[in-house]
Amino acid sequence: MTNTLNALLILVLVLNLFALGTSRLLALIRIVALQGALLGILPFLVHEHLTVPAVLTAVAAVVLKGLVIPAIMIRALRDAKIKREVEPLIGFLPSILLGAAATAFALLFANQLPLISQHAGSLLVPASMATILTGFILLTTRFKALTQTVAYLVLENGIFIFGMLLIEAMPFVVEAGVLLDLFVAIFVICIITNHINIAFSSMDTRRLVTLKE
Amino acid sequence: MALALILFPLLMAALAAVVPSNRGRPWLLPVTALAHTALTLGALLWPELARSDGWLVLDPPGRIILLQISVLYLLCAFYAAGYLRQRQERSNRVFCVCLLAVLGTMTLVTWAHHLGLMWVAMETTTLVTAPLIYFNRTQHSIEATWKYMMVGSVGIALALLGTFFLAYAALHAGGESTLTFEKLLQHAPELSKPWLHAAFILLLVGYGTKMGLAPMHTWKPDAYGEAPGVVGAILAGGVTSCAFLALLRITHICGAAGESAYTSRLLLTMGLLSMAVAGVFMVGQRDIKRMLAYSSVEHMGILALGLGLGAPALFGTLLHVMTNSTTKGVLFLSAGNIHRAYESKNIDQVRGAMRRLPLSGSLFLAGFLAITGSPPFGPFLSEFAILNGAFDAGRFVVAGFFLLLLLVVFVGMGATVLQVAQGRPPSEVRHSVYRDSWLTVAPIIVFLALVLLLGLYLPTPLTKLLQDAVRYLEVRP
Numbered sequence: 001m002t003n004t005l006n007a008l009l010i011l012v013l014v015l016n017l018f019a020l021g022t023s024r025l026l027a028l029i030r031i032v033a034l035q036g037a038l039l040g041i042l043p044f045l046v047h048e049h050l051t052v053p054a055v056l057t058a059v060a061a062v063v064l065k066g067l068v069i070p071a072i073m074i075r076a077l078r079d080a081k082i083k084r085e086v087e088p089l090i091g092f093l094p095s096i097l098l099g100a101a102a103t104a105f106a107l108l109f110a111n112q113l114p115l116i117s118q119h120a121g122s123l124l125v126p127a128s129m130a131t132i133l134t135g136f137i138l139l140t141t142r143f144k145a146l147t148q149t150v151a152y153l154v155l156e157n158g159i160f161i162f163g164m165l166l167i168e169a170m171p172f173v174v175e176a177g178v179l180l181d182l183f184v185a186i187f188v189i190c191i192i193t194n195h196i197n198i199a200f201s202s203m204d205t206r207r208l209v210t211l212k213e
Numbered sequence: 214m215a216l217a218l219i220l221f222p223l224l225m226a227a228l229a230a231v232v233p234s235n236r237g238r239p240w241l242l243p244v245t246a247l248a249h250t251a252l253t254l255g256a257l258l259w260p261e262l263a264r265s266d267g268w269l270v271l272d273p274p275g276r277i278i279l280l281q282i283s284v285l286y287l288l289c290a291f292y293a294a295g296y297l298r299q300r301q302e303r304s305n306r307v308f309c310v311c312l313l314a315v316l317g318t319m320t321l322v323t324w325a326h327h328l329g330l331m332w333v334a335m336e337t338t339t340l341v342t343a344p345l346i347y348f349n350r351t352q353h354s355i356e357a358t359w360k361y362m363m364v365g366s367v368g369i370a371l372a373l374l375g376t377f378f379l380a381y382a383a384l385h386a387g388g389e390s391t392l393t394f395e396k397l398l399q400h401a402p403e404l405s406k407p408w409l410h411a412a413f414i415l416l417l418v419g420y421g422t423k424m425g426l427a428p429m430h431t432w433k434p435d436a437y438g439e440a441p442g443v444v445g446a447i448l449a450g451g452v453t454s455c456a457f458l459a460l461l462r463i464t465h466i467c468g469a470a471g472e473s474a475y476t477s478r479l480l481l482t483m484g485l486l487s488m489a490v491a492g493v494f495m496v497g498q499r500d501i502k503r504m505l506a507y508s509s510v511e512h513m514g515i516l517a518l519g520l521g522l523g524a525p526a527l528f529g530t531l532l533h534v535m536t537n538s539t540t541k542g543v544l545f546l547s548a549g550n551i552h553r554a555y556e557s558k559n560i561d562q563v564r565g566a567m568r569r570l571p572l573s574g575s576l577f578l579a580g581f582l583a584i585t586g587s588p589p590f591g592p593f594l595s596e597f598a599i600l601n602g603a604f605d606a607g608r609f610v611v612a613g614f615f616l617l618l619l620l621v622v623f624v625g626m627g628a629t630v631l632q633v634a635q636g637r638p639p640s641e642v643r644h645s646v647y648r649d650s651w652l653t654v655a656p657i658i659v660f661l662a663l664v665l666l667l668g669l670y671l672p673t674p675l676t677k678l679l680q681d682a683v684r685y686l687e688v689r690p
Contacts, residue, residue, distance in 0.1 A: 114407055116385055132374070139367065145359065152366055159374045169380035169390040170329050177333035178373070184340050185366055192347075192359050199352045208356040211435040213494060213503075 002122060005045045009127040012038055012161070013103055016134040019154060020095040023084045025146060029073050032150050032157070036065025039160055046124075046164050053172035061160075061179055069153065069186050076190045077146060080197045089141040099134050106130035124164055131158030145193040145203045149186065156182055214262050215269040218252050218279075219321045221245065226313035230306065238309050239297040245313055246283075246290035249320070253283040257678070268327035268393065273682035274531065278458045279323040280678070281535050284663070285450045285542055286316050288656040292546050293443045295652025299553070307344050314341040315447065322455040326394040328376050331459055335372070335423060338452050339365040345447075346440040357432075357439035364422060364432040372419020372459075378412035379466070381405075394462060401469035409467065413476055416463045417483065423456035424513045425506075426483050427490035434494075437506035438558070442549015445502065449509040449545060450538030457516050457534060464520055465686055473523055480521030481611055487514025488618040496625035501548050501558050504629050508544070508584055511622055512537045518615065519599045526602025527683045529595050536591030536667050542660040543580035547573045550654070551633070554647040560629060565638040572649045574634055576657045581630040583664050585623040591667030 015035045022028050040062030043054060050058075088095070106129035115125060135155030139148055163170060170178075193203060200207045225245040232238045256263040256271060257280060263271045271279065293312060297305045318341060321334035339362070347358040376392065383397060384390035385405035391397060397404075422429040437445045467476045491511035498504040512533070519530030548558070550573035555563045566574035583590035586597075596619065603612035666672075 114385065114405060148363060152363070152370070155367065155370055159370060159377065162374060162377050166377060166380045166384065166390040169377075169383075169392045171327075174327065174329035174333060174392075177330065178336075181333055181336045181340065185336070185362075188340055188343055189362055189366075192343075192355065192362060195347075195355050196359060199355050205359070208359060211353060211356055211360075211438065213434075213498075 005042070006123045008038060008041065008045065009123040009161070012127055012157075013130055016103070016131055016154070017096050017099050019150075020099040020134060020137060021092050023086070023088075023092055025077055025083060025085060025144065025150075026074065028085075028147065028150055029070050029077065032153055033066050033070035035157055036069070036153070037062050039157055040065060042161070042164050043167070047167055051172075054167070054175075057172060057175045057179065060176070064179060064183050065153075065157075069183065072187060072190050073146065073149065076194055079194055080146070080203055082144065082146075082203055085142050085144050085147050088143065095137060095141060098137055099130075102133035102137065103130040106133065119165060124161055128158050128161035131155075131161060134158070143205050145196050145205050146190075148205065149189045149193060152189070153186065214252070214256050215265055215271070215324050218249065218256070219269075219317050219324065221248060221252070222313050222317035222320070226310045226317070229309040229313055235301060235304060235306075236298075238305060239294045241309060242290035242293050242312060243287075245316065246287040249316060250283045250287045253279055268330050269324040270326040270394075271324055272326070273678065273685040274458060274461055275323045277531055277534065277678055277682055278454050279320065281454060281538050282316075282319050282323065282451045285538050286319075286447065288542060288659055289443050289446050289546070292446075292653055292656040295650055296441065296443055296549070298652070299647070299650075303348075303350075308348050311341045311344045312444075312447075315345075315452070319451050319455050322458060328379065328392040328394065328397070328462070331462070332369070332373055332376050335420070335455065335459060336366075336369050338455065339369060339423070342444070342448060342452060345444040346436050348441055348444070349439065351439070354439040357435040361432045361436040364429070368419050368422025368429060370419070371415050371422075375412045375415030375417075375419055375463075378408050378415060379404075379463075382408035382412060394466075397466050398469050401466055402471060404466075404470050406470075406472070409470055409472060410475060413463060413467055413472075414479070417460065417479060420456045420459045420463070421483060421517075424453050424460065424517075425487075425510050426513050426517055427487040427510060430487065430490065430510045430513075433510055434503040434506040437509065437545075438500060438502040442502075442545045442547075442552065445505065445549070446542050446545035449505070450541040453509065453513055454534050454538055457513070460517070461520060461686070468523075468686075477521045477523055480517045481608075484514045484516075484518030484521055485611070485614050485618070487511065487517065488615070488622070492618050492621035492625060495622055496628070498625070498629050499560050501560065501563060501629065501633060502545075502552065503558075504626060505541075505544050505548055508622070508626060509541065511618075512541075512584070515596065515599065515615075518611070519602065522599070522602050522606050522608060522611070524683075524687050525605035526599045527686055528679055529598025529600075529602055531679050531682055532598060532667075532671075533592065533595035536595045536664065537584075539660055539663045539667065540580055540584045540590070540592055543576055543657055543664060544584060546653075546657045546660070547577040547580060550647070550649060550657075551577060554645060555638075556645050560632050562639060563633050565634075565636045567634050569638045570649055572654050573657070576654075576661060578630060578634045579661055580664075581626060583661070583668075585626060586619060589665065589668045591664045594668050594671075 106126040110126035138151030325331035382404040386403040425433040
């Protein structure tokens with residue numbers, strides 16, 4: 001079980017690097033959709049005895065993160081008629097290197113953390129931290145509003161992985177609430193990106209600088 | 214009782230979505246608010262009605278915040294009805310739906326005793342308030358909404374991670390991983406220290422972003438500056454109080470774990486930093502709504518500071534939640550009227566408000582005196598109590614900085630406010646047809662009366678409510 005789990009998490013880490021390396025927004029959205037769908041499988045690997053509500057949440061997570069949210073974002077992308085992230089703060093190759101460094105750091109740092117014995121051999125904690133850091137790298141170095149939305153999704157994915165350690169603490173209602181909030185947040189943000197595109201004829205967040213001291 | 218308080222506003226929000234009349238729809242706001250206040254008073258007067266032992270528990274601090282939100286919302290609802298009557302040119306469907314929903318989610322925050330549920334409720338307040346900021350549909354408002362959404366969402370995501378860390382601290386201690394407040398409090402001394410420390414930092418950053426503590430306050434001037442006045446009042450007086458309650462609960466758990474020295478250092482630093490940043494940006498501020506946003510940053514700083522001082526300052530801090538929110542009602546609503554009358558919020562155009570709008574102008578000036586802690590208004594009393602607490606705790610340096618920063622803010626804010634209130638309205642500027650009306654002024658007068666009441670005479674039930682909360686927070690199981 002642990003081997004399958006770790007293999008899946010390594011796949012998630014590789015997807016992080018792909019996400020950092022691509023300039024095409026459509027590809028980025030698809031990579032993160034795949035990552036979200038893979039994460040939806042995690043509960044089945046981590047926990048042997050799944051209750052019906054837990055299975056339902058997992059399925060809902062796969063559908064939302066793998067299909068619905070990407071569909072909304074691809075629609076927003078089509079409306080905005082943009083294809084690529086141009087001129088990121090740091091280039092795509094350096095981004096990949098930075099992401100790799102973050103992953104290495106996460107692996108080393110997780111070894112230092114006081115984990116309980118069941119979690120010591122698993123990649124859950126380092127994968128979670130590396131994904132969160134990837135989210136932050138994307139968030140701070142990309143300027144298209146839609147790319148930043150995807151970055152937020154990557155950040156959430158990272159937090160979701162950490163949540164796998166604590167299935168008892170998050171009852172069904174709360175888990176569903178978190179998922180619903182994520183969905184509505186992405187939905188609202190996509191509407192705003194659309195309005196930004198109409199109002200500013202661009203999705204570049206560097207244009208959003210009129211409000212300042 | 215809990216479900217009625219939370220679900221009723223949400224049901225009314227659904228109703229608002231289907232009401233076709235743009236004129237009739239805003240009246241759902243005062244109706245809902247009246248029912249909510251009545252239910253709240255019922256829950257406070259007959260605690261046996263509010264008894265429940267699931268995840269929805271109304272504990273003493275929750276009572277204070279619930280009462281404060283309900284009263285703030287009631288007055289804002291009447292104002293909103295008057296405001297939307299003057300804004301018939303655009304559809305208020307989304308505005309009303311979101312404004313009603315935010316009451317439900319804020320109520321859920323006050324009742325939630327499961328930290329995961331509390332997080333969900335807090336995140337939902339962000340989601341339903343974003344369309345409110347975007348009401349005016351200008352380039353500026355869309356920029357403000359974008360920043361509000363992104364900064365808020367990322368901040369609150371960190372709070373979720375912090376919540377998970379807290380659950381892991383319980384798991385690491387050998388217990389089951391839990392996020393119910395009672396269990397965490399009960400097992401607090403056994404919680405794993407490194408995870409607890411990390412959790413507190415993440416939660417402080419996360420909920421601090423929602424409160425608007427410096428340096429995570431950057432969304433605040435933009436959002437408050439571009440949102441309609443009534444939205445500013447609800448954000449600055451209601452949503453921030455909810456975020457403060459979340460921070461209070463976390464600090465309570467850390468205190469029970471014997472980590473108050475650690476939390477207190479962080480809270481004091483953040484508090485003083487917020488006050489200092491607010492002071493710097495308030496001096497020479499030319500935009501009245503942005504100035505109010507920085508005033509909100511300052512007062513969130515005062516709350517964090519009060520929390521950091523611990524037990525001696527708790528009474529003052531909890532009182533300050535109430536006085537701050539009521540005074541913010543006066544300021545944001547009167548600033549909203551001034552903004553409409555001058556069609557500007559820059560002090561180059563906005564001058565002589567007391568001549569142009571005798572009522573709103575005077576209320577704005579009175580609100581300024583109140584929020585900067587002048588006697589005999591409420592904030593004077595609460596800030597004085599916090600200062601006393603600082604002396605009792607032996608924190609003389611903190612007390613000194615606190616006084617100094619209050620003075621800086623007074624001078625900085627005063628310069629701007631006096632320019633707005635005094636003098637003659639500039640003749641070259643085009644004025645709108647706006648005149649103060651009964652609905653847009655009476656709520657502000659009631660707010661000011663409440664601020665004055667809190668300063669002159671604390672009713673016994675209120676004192677008891679505050680003392681109960683202090684006792685509840687002091688108990689170390």
